[in-house]
Amino acid sequence: MFYGFTPASRLMLGTAGYPSPALLRDAIAASGAGIITLSLRREGGEGAGFRDLLRASGCRLLPNTAGCHSAAEAITTARMARELLGTGWIKLEVIGHADSLQPDPFALLEAARVLCAEGFEVFPYMTEDLILGERLVEAGCRVLMPWGAPIGSGQGLRHAEALRAMRAHFPDVPLVIDAGIGAPSQAMRAMEMGFDAVLLNTAVARALDPVGMARAFGQAVEAGRLAHEAGLMPPRDMAVPSTPVLGMARLG
Numbered sequence: 001m002f003y004g005f006t007p008a009s010r011l012m013l014g015t016a017g018y019p020s021p022a023l024l025r026d027a028i029a030a031s032g033a034g035i036i037t038l039s040l041r042r043e044g045g046e047g048a049g050f051r052d053l054l055r056a057s058g059c060r061l062l063p064n065t066a067g068c069h070s071a072a073e074a075i076t077t078a079r080m081a082r083e084l085l086g087t088g089w090i091k092l093e094v095i096g097h098a099d100s101l102q103p104d105p106f107a108l109l110e111a112a113r114v115l116c117a118e119g120f121e122v123f124p125y126m127t128e129d130l131i132l133g134e135r136l137v138e139a140g141c142r143v144l145m146p147w148g149a150p151i152g153s154g155q156g157l158r159h160a161e162a163l164r165a166m167r168a169h170f171p172d173v174p175l176v177i178d179a180g181i182g183a184p185s186q187a188m189r190a191m192e193m194g195f196d197a198v199l200l201n202t203a204v205a206r207a208l209d210p211v212g213m214a215r216a217f218g219q220a221v222e223a224g225r226l227a228h229e230a231g232l233m234p235p236r237d238m239a240v241p242s243t244p245v246l247g248m249a250r251l252g
Protein backbone atom coordinates (compact mmCIF):
# COMPACT_ATOMS: atom_id res chain seq x y z
CA MET A 1 0.00 0.00 0.00
CA PHE A 2 2.89 2.38 0.74
CA TYR A 3 5.38 1.95 -2.10
CA GLY A 4 4.47 -1.71 -2.28
CA PHE A 5 4.64 -2.30 1.47
CA THR A 6 1.53 -3.22 3.45
CA PRO A 7 2.06 -2.67 7.19
CA ALA A 8 0.35 -4.73 9.87
CA SER A 9 -1.41 -1.61 11.18
CA ARG A 10 -2.58 1.68 9.74
CA LEU A 11 -1.09 3.54 12.68
CA MET A 12 2.35 5.06 12.17
CA LEU A 13 4.16 6.17 15.28
CA GLY A 14 6.80 8.85 15.86
CA THR A 15 9.58 8.00 18.28
CA ALA A 16 10.61 11.38 19.71
CA GLY A 17 10.21 12.73 23.20
CA TYR A 18 9.39 9.60 25.23
CA PRO A 19 10.24 9.67 28.93
CA SER A 20 12.56 6.65 28.55
CA PRO A 21 13.75 4.15 25.90
CA ALA A 22 11.88 1.36 27.72
CA LEU A 23 8.59 3.26 27.50
CA LEU A 24 9.22 3.96 23.83
CA ARG A 25 9.84 0.26 23.17
CA ASP A 26 6.72 -0.78 25.08
CA ALA A 27 4.57 1.91 23.46
CA ILE A 28 5.58 0.80 19.97
CA ALA A 29 4.67 -2.77 20.84
CA ALA A 30 1.34 -1.79 22.44
CA SER A 31 0.37 0.39 19.47
CA GLY A 32 0.73 -2.45 17.00
CA ALA A 33 2.30 0.06 14.57
CA GLY A 34 4.02 -1.40 11.54
CA ILE A 35 5.88 1.75 10.56
CA ILE A 36 7.76 4.09 12.89
CA THR A 37 9.45 7.37 12.08
CA LEU A 38 12.74 8.62 13.37
CA SER A 39 14.43 11.93 13.06
CA LEU A 40 18.08 12.10 12.09
CA ARG A 41 18.42 15.64 13.30
CA ARG A 42 16.58 15.37 16.60
CA GLU A 43 17.84 12.08 17.84
CA GLY A 44 19.33 13.78 20.88
CA GLY A 45 22.53 11.80 21.08
CA GLU A 46 21.04 8.35 21.55
CA GLY A 47 22.74 7.38 18.29
CA ALA A 48 23.29 3.74 17.39
CA GLY A 49 21.65 2.41 20.58
CA PHE A 50 18.48 4.30 19.75
CA ARG A 51 18.44 2.97 16.21
CA ASP A 52 19.04 -0.57 17.48
CA LEU A 53 16.04 -0.25 19.77
CA LEU A 54 13.90 0.86 16.85
CA ARG A 55 15.17 -1.92 14.60
CA ALA A 56 14.44 -4.49 17.31
CA SER A 57 10.79 -3.42 17.25
CA GLY A 58 10.40 -5.22 13.93
CA CYS A 59 8.71 -2.13 12.46
CA ARG A 60 9.66 -0.65 9.12
CA LEU A 61 11.71 2.52 9.67
CA LEU A 62 10.65 5.76 8.04
CA PRO A 63 13.39 8.35 8.59
CA ASN A 64 12.21 11.95 8.53
CA THR A 65 13.75 15.34 7.87
CA ALA A 66 12.16 16.99 10.93
CA GLY A 67 13.85 20.25 11.80
CA CYS A 68 14.84 21.10 8.21
CA HIS A 69 13.96 24.60 7.01
CA SER A 70 15.17 24.53 3.41
CA ALA A 71 15.07 22.16 0.46
CA ALA A 72 18.86 21.86 0.50
CA GLU A 73 18.91 20.91 4.18
CA ALA A 74 16.14 18.32 3.69
CA ILE A 75 17.85 16.81 0.64
CA THR A 76 21.14 16.44 2.52
CA THR A 77 19.36 14.90 5.50
CA ALA A 78 17.54 12.42 3.26
CA ARG A 79 20.79 11.35 1.64
CA MET A 80 22.37 10.85 5.07
CA ALA A 81 19.37 8.78 6.17
CA ARG A 82 19.66 6.52 3.16
CA GLU A 83 23.34 5.91 3.88
CA LEU A 84 22.90 5.40 7.59
CA LEU A 85 19.75 3.28 7.56
CA GLY A 86 19.89 1.62 4.18
CA THR A 87 16.40 2.72 3.15
CA GLY A 88 15.18 4.91 0.33
CA TRP A 89 12.05 5.81 2.30
CA ILE A 90 11.99 9.39 3.51
CA LYS A 91 9.31 11.40 5.26
CA LEU A 92 9.99 14.79 3.81
CA GLU A 93 9.43 17.68 6.18
CA VAL A 94 10.48 21.20 5.25
CA ILE A 95 9.22 23.62 7.82
CA GLY A 96 8.28 27.06 6.54
CA HIS A 97 6.99 28.82 9.59
CA ALA A 98 8.46 28.85 13.08
CA ASP A 99 5.16 29.33 14.97
CA SER A 100 2.85 26.96 13.15
CA LEU A 101 5.58 24.59 11.93
CA GLN A 102 3.61 24.70 8.70
CA PRO A 103 5.33 22.93 5.81
CA ASP A 104 6.83 25.21 3.16
CA PRO A 105 5.03 24.06 -0.02
CA PHE A 106 7.59 25.54 -2.43
CA ALA A 107 10.66 24.09 -0.74
CA LEU A 108 8.81 20.80 -0.22
CA LEU A 109 8.09 20.45 -3.93
CA GLU A 110 11.64 21.43 -4.84
CA ALA A 111 13.10 18.80 -2.49
CA ALA A 112 10.57 16.15 -3.56
CA ARG A 113 11.50 16.62 -7.23
CA VAL A 114 15.20 16.12 -6.48
CA LEU A 115 14.71 13.15 -4.17
CA CYS A 116 12.23 11.32 -6.40
CA ALA A 117 14.65 11.74 -9.32
CA GLU A 118 17.33 10.15 -7.12
CA GLY A 119 15.13 7.12 -6.52
CA PHE A 120 13.87 7.97 -3.02
CA GLU A 121 10.37 6.92 -2.05
CA VAL A 122 9.08 10.15 -0.63
CA PHE A 123 6.34 10.67 1.98
CA PRO A 124 5.77 14.44 1.85
CA TYR A 125 4.38 16.22 4.92
CA MET A 126 2.13 18.89 3.38
CA THR A 127 -0.79 21.20 3.82
CA GLU A 128 -4.10 19.97 2.38
CA ASP A 129 -3.64 21.95 -0.85
CA LEU A 130 -4.94 20.06 -3.89
CA ILE A 131 -2.64 21.69 -6.44
CA LEU A 132 0.39 21.02 -4.27
CA GLY A 133 -0.75 17.41 -4.01
CA GLU A 134 -1.00 17.15 -7.79
CA ARG A 135 2.48 18.62 -8.27
CA LEU A 136 3.93 16.22 -5.70
CA VAL A 137 2.33 13.26 -7.46
CA GLU A 138 3.69 14.54 -10.79
CA ALA A 139 7.12 14.74 -9.15
CA GLY A 140 6.89 11.03 -8.30
CA CYS A 141 5.41 10.90 -4.79
CA ARG A 142 3.11 7.89 -4.45
CA VAL A 143 1.94 8.80 -0.93
CA LEU A 144 0.78 12.17 0.41
CA MET A 145 0.74 13.18 4.06
CA PRO A 146 -1.56 16.13 4.72
CA TRP A 147 -1.39 17.65 8.17
CA GLY A 148 -4.26 17.25 10.61
CA ALA A 149 -3.18 20.33 12.56
CA PRO A 150 0.14 21.92 13.56
CA ILE A 151 2.70 19.48 14.99
CA GLY A 152 2.30 18.99 18.71
CA SER A 153 -0.96 20.98 18.90
CA GLY A 154 -3.35 18.07 19.48
CA GLN A 155 -6.11 19.96 17.64
CA GLY A 156 -7.17 17.02 15.50
CA LEU A 157 -8.54 17.56 12.00
CA ARG A 158 -8.50 21.35 11.94
CA HIS A 159 -9.67 21.61 8.33
CA ALA A 160 -11.85 18.52 8.10
CA GLU A 161 -13.81 19.67 5.04
CA ALA A 162 -10.63 20.43 3.08
CA LEU A 163 -9.29 17.02 4.04
CA ARG A 164 -12.53 15.42 2.89
CA ALA A 165 -12.12 17.19 -0.45
CA MET A 166 -8.56 15.97 -0.67
CA ARG A 167 -9.68 12.40 -0.08
CA ALA A 168 -12.20 12.72 -2.90
CA HIS A 169 -9.67 14.36 -5.22
CA PHE A 170 -7.05 11.63 -4.80
CA PRO A 171 -9.06 8.41 -4.61
CA ASP A 172 -6.09 6.26 -5.68
CA VAL A 173 -3.23 7.90 -3.81
CA PRO A 174 -2.54 6.62 -0.28
CA LEU A 175 -3.19 9.55 2.06
CA VAL A 176 -1.81 9.62 5.60
CA ILE A 177 -2.94 12.19 8.15
CA ASP A 178 0.24 13.41 9.80
CA ALA A 179 0.57 15.57 12.91
CA GLY A 180 -1.72 17.43 15.26
CA ILE A 181 -3.70 14.40 16.39
CA GLY A 182 -4.36 14.66 20.12
CA ALA A 183 -6.92 11.96 20.93
CA PRO A 184 -7.83 8.49 19.70
CA SER A 185 -11.27 9.78 18.66
CA GLN A 186 -9.56 12.19 16.23
CA ALA A 187 -7.52 9.39 14.70
CA MET A 188 -10.65 7.30 14.41
CA ARG A 189 -12.44 10.14 12.63
CA ALA A 190 -9.63 10.35 10.07
CA MET A 191 -9.91 6.63 9.44
CA GLU A 192 -13.71 6.81 9.19
CA MET A 193 -13.23 9.51 6.52
CA GLY A 194 -11.30 7.02 4.45
CA PHE A 195 -7.71 8.06 5.05
CA ASP A 196 -5.26 5.22 4.65
CA ALA A 197 -3.30 5.75 7.86
CA VAL A 198 -2.51 8.18 10.66
CA LEU A 199 0.91 9.27 11.85
CA LEU A 200 1.30 10.71 15.34
CA ASN A 201 3.88 11.22 18.03
CA THR A 202 3.21 13.78 20.74
CA ALA A 203 -0.14 12.45 21.96
CA VAL A 204 1.48 9.14 22.86
CA ALA A 205 4.97 10.26 23.88
CA ARG A 206 3.65 12.95 26.25
CA ALA A 207 0.73 10.99 27.70
CA LEU A 208 0.67 10.18 31.39
CA ASP A 209 0.79 6.54 30.36
CA PRO A 210 2.36 6.32 26.88
CA VAL A 211 1.88 2.56 26.66
CA GLY A 212 -1.83 2.75 27.47
CA MET A 213 -2.29 5.63 25.05
CA ALA A 214 -0.44 3.78 22.30
CA ARG A 215 -2.80 0.84 22.75
CA ALA A 216 -5.82 3.17 22.63
CA PHE A 217 -4.63 4.75 19.38
CA GLY A 218 -3.96 1.36 17.83
CA GLN A 219 -7.49 0.21 18.58
CA ALA A 220 -9.05 3.51 17.47
CA VAL A 221 -7.30 3.39 14.11
CA GLU A 222 -8.43 -0.17 13.58
CA ALA A 223 -12.02 0.61 14.59
CA GLY A 224 -12.13 3.66 12.32
CA ARG A 225 -10.93 1.65 9.36
CA LEU A 226 -13.44 -1.14 10.06
CA ALA A 227 -16.23 1.42 10.19
CA HIS A 228 -15.11 2.99 6.91
CA GLU A 229 -15.04 -0.37 5.18
CA ALA A 230 -18.41 -1.37 6.66
CA GLY A 231 -20.01 1.77 5.20
CA LEU A 232 -21.09 4.55 7.55
CA MET A 233 -24.65 5.81 7.30
CA PRO A 234 -24.95 9.34 5.95
CA PRO A 235 -26.27 11.88 8.47
CA ARG A 236 -29.89 13.00 7.80
CA ASP A 237 -31.67 16.22 8.65
CA MET A 238 -34.90 14.54 9.72
CA ALA A 239 -35.76 11.59 11.93
CA VAL A 240 -36.34 8.22 10.28
CA PRO A 241 -38.03 5.57 12.44
CA SER A 242 -35.60 2.77 13.08
CA THR A 243 -38.38 0.25 13.75
CA PRO A 244 -40.75 -0.35 10.83
CA VAL A 245 -44.45 -0.52 11.80
CA LEU A 246 -46.55 -3.39 10.36
CA GLY A 247 -50.26 -2.64 10.79
CA MET A 248 -51.91 -1.27 13.95
CA ALA A 249 -51.98 -2.85 17.38
CA ARG A 250 -55.50 -3.90 18.54
CA LEU A 251 -56.22 -2.93 22.09
CA GLY A 252 -59.08 -4.93 23.70
Ligand SMILES: CC(=O)[C@@H](O)[C@H](O)COP(=O)(O)O
Pocket residue numbers: 014015016037064066125150151152153154178179180181199200201202203
Ligand atom coordinates in the same frame (compact mmCIF):
# COMPACT_ATOMS: atom_id res chain seq x y z
C1 LIG B 1 7.27 12.83 14.57
C2 LIG B 1 6.77 13.01 13.24
O1 LIG B 1 7.07 12.21 12.44
C3 LIG B 1 5.98 14.19 12.82
O2 LIG B 1 5.31 13.93 11.67
C4 LIG B 1 5.15 14.90 13.75
O3 LIG B 1 5.95 15.41 14.73
C5 LIG B 1 3.98 14.20 14.37
O4 LIG B 1 3.13 15.15 14.87
P1 LIG B 1 2.49 15.10 16.34
O5 LIG B 1 3.66 15.10 17.27
O6 LIG B 1 1.63 16.31 16.42
O7 LIG B 1 1.71 13.84 16.43
